[in-house]
Amino acid sequence: MATVDNTTVTITPSPTANLMNHTNSYSTNLLQGETYQISSYYDGADDTITNDVTGTRITSDKPVAVFAGASLANVPAEKYACANPLVQEQMPVDSWGTQALAMGFAGRMNGDSYRVLTATNNTVVSTNGVAAGTIQAGHFLDLLIEGPVQFQGSQPIQVAHFANGTDFDGLRPLKKAV
Numbered sequence: 001m002a003t004v005d006n007t008t009v010t011i012t013p014s015p016t017a018n019l020m021n022h023t024n025s026y027s028t029n030l031l032q033g034e035t036y037q038i039s040s041y042y043d044g045a046d047d048t049i050t051n052d053v054t055g056t057r058i059t060s061d062k063p064v065a066v067f068a069g070a071s072l073a074n075v076p077a078e079k080y081a082c083a084n085p086l087v088q089e090q091m092p093v094d095s096w097g098t099q100a101l102a103m104g105f106a107g108r109m110n111g112d113s114y115r116v117l118t119a120t121n122n123t124v125v126s127t128n129g130v131a132a133g134t135i136q137a138g139h140f141l142d143l144l145i146e147g148p149v150q151f152q153g154s155q156p157i158q159v160a161h162f163a164n165g166t167d168f169d170g171l172r173p174l175k176k177a178v
Contacts, residue, residue: 002030007062011038014055014138030064055117055138066090075162076113076144088160093119096156102149109169111146113162120155127151 002009012025019038028036038053058066069087096119104112116125116132117140125132125141127149133141151159 001035001065001067002032002060003063003065005032007031007060007064009036009058009060009064012057012059012138014053014057017053017056019053019056054115054140057119057138073162075164076142076168083165086162091158093156093158096158098153098156100151100157100159102151102159102161104145104147105163108164110164111144113164114143114145114149114151115160115162116141116143116151116153117158117160118153118155122154123157124154125151125157126153 007030008027009030010025010027011019011022013019013022030036038056053068058064067087067089069085071085072083073086074083102112102114116135118125118135119137121136122134123136124134127143127145129150129152132143135141151157
């Protein structure tokens with residue numbers, strides 16, 4: 001969403017996104033208060049492309065607000081219910097840090113789902129002092145971790161913490177007697 005008139009926004013699709021057949025960077029011009037929505041779809045033709053826009057780079061010549069999400073997401077994987085909408089305002093890359101702390105959701109079992117993203121190639125990610133993987137710019141690392149966790153990146157990282165679907169740990173809301 002543009003905050004001022006004549007804002008040029010440049011969108012560079014991530015390796016896993018199919019932005020309506022845009023595979024290279026492209027730009028659009030927005031007026032104050034105007035929004036531009038991207039969506040990714042999977043047509044099954046290319047196994048390297050999914051409908052995940054994680055890592056898509058958005059830059060602009062004036063301040064903008066960027067929101068990311070999914071209309072229906074199963075976390076941690078497609079086989080777990082319940083498919084819920086996700087939406088979160090994104091932080092600018094220059095505000096990312098090399099460390100993040102997280103606590104598991106109270107009352108949940110079997111660990112919590114995290115997604116770690118970097119804007120820099122060859123970023124080494126560690127959790128609680130143990131190497132978890134090396135990721136490239138625009139790529140991400142999905143992790144399932146039980147208990148408190150400290151994330152550390154050799155370069156700035158962004159960490160997202162997701163609530164798992166109820167089927168993942170067998171927790172279902174109790175039904176009240178009528």
